[in-house]
Amino acid sequence: MQVLxxxxxxxxxxxxxxxxxxxxxxxxxxxxTPQLAQQFAFGTMEGLLVGEVDRGSPAAAAEIDxxxxxxxxxxxxxxxxxxxxxxxxxxxxxxxxxxxxxFPRQRGPFIEFRQATVELTLQ
Numbered sequence: 001m002q003v004l005x006x007x008x009x010x011x012x013x014x015x016x017x018x019x020x021x022x023x024x025x026x027x028x029x030x031x032x033t034p035q036l037a038q039q040f041a042f043g044t045m046e047g048l049l050v051g052e053v054d055r056g057s058p059a060a061a062a063e064i065d066x067x068x069x070x071x072x073x074x075x076x077x078x079x080x081x082x083x084x085x086x087x088x089x090x091x092x093x094x095x096x097x098x099x100x101x102x103f104p105r106q107r108g109p110f111i112e113f114r115q116a117t118v119e120l121t122l123q
Contacts (some may be wrong), residue, residue: 030053047071047102062120064101071115072100088122095122 005019006012027098028057047069064070070078074097078084088097104111 006117013031017039030074046077048078048081050101058123062099062118064099064118064120065103069102070099071102074098075100091122093123097122 006017032080042089050064050066050068050070052066053064070084072078073084073087076083076087091097096119098117100117101113102113102115105114
């Protein structure tokens with residue numbers, strides 16, 4: 001993900017982001033890129049690639065793991081971190097969210113994709 005603009009005095013500017021900067025992670029989450037999709041054999045699927053999950057977090061309790069692709073939250077497509085934030089930011093602590101995830105599973109020389117819906121409690 002690349003910064004296209006940053007308004008003066010915005011949170012992005014205060015964080016030191018400048019036009020042209022590359023964002024590799026946001027809160028430990030890696031945005032899906034075509035290169036990552038190909039590397040993880042996700043093809044043309046869209047979503048957020050989970051980089052890693054904090055031990056003891058609600059995501060860990062819901063058995064979400066690095067390498068999974070988050071495709072929607074409560075039925076709303078999450079093709080970007082901004083989309084995910086818009087869905088989750090109005091929520092309160094202890095609210096529940098249903099996440100649809102896709103994960104690759106090796107079957108001999110083949111890769112199959114499994115889809116699951118998990119529910120987690122927000123912190």
